[in-house]
Amino acid sequence: MWKEIVSVTPPYQFDRVLERLSLDPLNAVSLEQREVRLPLRNQAKEPSIVTVRAAGTVDAPEFVVSGTDDQELMMEEVKRIFGWKESLQPVLDHFSKTSLSKLFEEHAGTPLVLDFQLYHCLMKCIIHQQLNLSFAFTLTERFVHTFGELKDGVWFYPLPETIAKLDYADLRDLQFSMRKSEYAIDTSRMIAEGILNLDELASLTDEEIMQKLVKIRGIGPWTVQNVLLFGLGRPNLFPMADIGLQNAIKRHFGLTDKPTKDEMLEMSREWQPYLSYASLYLWRSIE
Template sequence: MDTTVQLEGPYNFDQSLKRLAFDPLNSLDREKRTLKMPILIKGKPVVVTLRATGTTEKPTFHLTADANWDKDAILTRVYEIMHFDVPLKRMTGHYENTDLYPLMKQSEGVPFITDFQLYGCLMKTIIHQQLNMAFATTLTERFVKTYGTQKEGAWFYPDPETVSGLDVQQLRELQFSGRKAEYVIQTSEKIAAGHLDLDGLRPESEERIVEKLTALRGIGRWTSENFMMFGLGRMDLFPAQDIGVQNALKQFYHLDQKPSLDWMEKKSADWKPYRSYVTLYLWNSLENGIV
């Protein structure tokens, strides 16, 4: 496959690469403006190389992948992951008459790029629970590089069948806690056995997804909401329990202390229907010093 995609601007791919570069598992080159996307098509690994050839205001991308794969299936998945079809300028305009507008305008055109593999997203989210970002990233990298596979320079997470066959001690050797190792293995067992179909969650309501995921040991609402954002690409999630979101709101609104969950729930009710983007831009505000 060798094709070019032209989008309606703005689409700030360079800012997205900056965020993606925090994860050492991502294969990218900020100077060449390229990203290797390890995706699954009908369960088979495919690496799509995406290169930005346009500007933020006039975005164009050159995509290449193995010619043996279905071009339409690849493009459908790339559009899902990259949010190529989200009207980012219109989304910013939605907040023009709100107190959030300076925040949204500052990050205008920055897309919410989801994780490349659905199962990998759930594993990463479980691993990241209640850990600081640096160690969570290191632990995830160890997990993938020990049990996953590399193709054309891009890393694929191990499949659930592989992880369900591990024992707790094997993950403890990577510095997993015993409990977190159990959560990862037991969740993988459910998926491998067909008791949890991650792709089958796509059409479900958010509350139904939360209900199904939190029924599993070790998965709470924070994990479920992050999976829906970064895995399923849901546009209107607001993880009020996220420490980064709380700190960003404290900074943006010049509060004396982090806001309460009740305050955030009431405030965020007015931010529909793009609260996942509000969340992303709040995170960006911490990283970029926006006040």
């Protein structure tokens, strides 16, 4: 068992992080204890739980991180997931002079938190395509409960090798559509067979990743943008086709109708190069 104390550059709103993580029923979150138990995998790809507990405040953020093995690897993953290597102050300074200034003042210090693994993120994005959020969470929960692993009360997403061996009927039994079953299993087979190497994506540009992934059946621009945002933490993503984002902009700016693509493009110009944070804070405003 290992334990490490980590101090992070303020401001950092971990309680807001926990609130958002708690929306997903698969996440092991305790709002009272201000902690989350992360389903990570060690070097041997075996399930390994890492606990992250807040011990500080927004203006003096400090965390107690503990686990059982591969401390160096696990700490790198935790820092990546929670964005602890980057200061949020430049983001706040940038938006203080934009049309989203009040929103960023309200949510100041809320980081962009990543999904726990890239495969996990990709499967979640495929499952969530064209579904309302409630049923998307239900379907994802069935997927993980049926084919994933449970360890000490924490659910782990299945490995791509596990899903690659399934028949389409196995997912149809969970109420996946036929197409969604094909997309999830066929993509997992590409990963398991080494045709798609998720590890190499981090070294590619946003444009290169888009070109690479949209060639795969069932993966369109919306899915790639969400993978870039929540899988890789790229800072300048603005998925304009996202209905939630459209609704948030309509509400924030008091519009009569949802904004058009051209309107979203125009109003978002001043938010660059931090469009991902604009997206996140707008989503938060309607959650």
